[in-house]
Amino acid sequence: MLERGMVVDKERTFCMIKPEGVARGLVGEILTRIEHKGYRIVALKMLRLTREMAEKHYAEHREKPFFRELVEHITSGPVIAMVLEGPGVISGLRKLMGATNPQEAAPGTIRGDYALETGQNIIHGADSLASAEREINLYFRPEEIMG
Numbered sequence: 001m002l003e004r005g006m007v008v009d010k011e012r013t014f015c016m017i018k019p020e021g022v023a024r025g026l027v028g029e030i031l032t033r034i035e036h037k038g039y040r041i042v043a044l045k046m047l048r049l050t051r052e053m054a055e056k057h058y059a060e061h062r063e064k065p066f067f068r069e070l071v072e073h074i075t076s077g078p079v080i081a082m083v084l085e086g087p088g089v090i091s092g093l094r095k096l097m098g099a100t101n102p103q104e105a106a107p108g109t110i111r112g113d114y115a116l117e118t119g120q121n122i123i124h125g126a127d128s129l130a131s132a133e134r135e136i137n138l139y140f141r142p143e144e145i146m147g
């Protein structure tokens, strides 16, 4: 049991503060919420995505009508990319974020408190274990992640 518990405690996810979150000065607020919840930030960097990175990141949306705009937007300025660790962090981060459409996101969530537009919803979080692993590997080399 203990061993299983230990593995779960080490669950990791990928999180990104999108360009509008950085531009609006919300980095500190978002990191505070993540840390106060109890998740550990085990990797963090600021970067500006290339078009190629953005298209890889959002590959699952390639056929969607909003894909072009999404890639334009996510490459428009610097972002903060992070790996977070903690029990249940994949679904827990999604709860802290709130619904994709900020007008439907509950008050108390990051999107609910700070955004109004789906295309400007401030924060990204991986939506499954497979996405988390894929996205962590897209942004970070293993030695950049603090165990």
Ligand code: UDP
Binding pocket: 066, 070, 099, 100, 118, 119, 120, 121, 123, 124, 125, 127
């Ligand atoms: N998005 C958009 N228009 C839409 C749906 C999504 O601009 O109609 C953007 C939005 O920024 C969203 C991202 O595409 O965060 C990825 O969409 P997804 O459905 O994966 O939502 P998320 O997992 O970010 O809540």
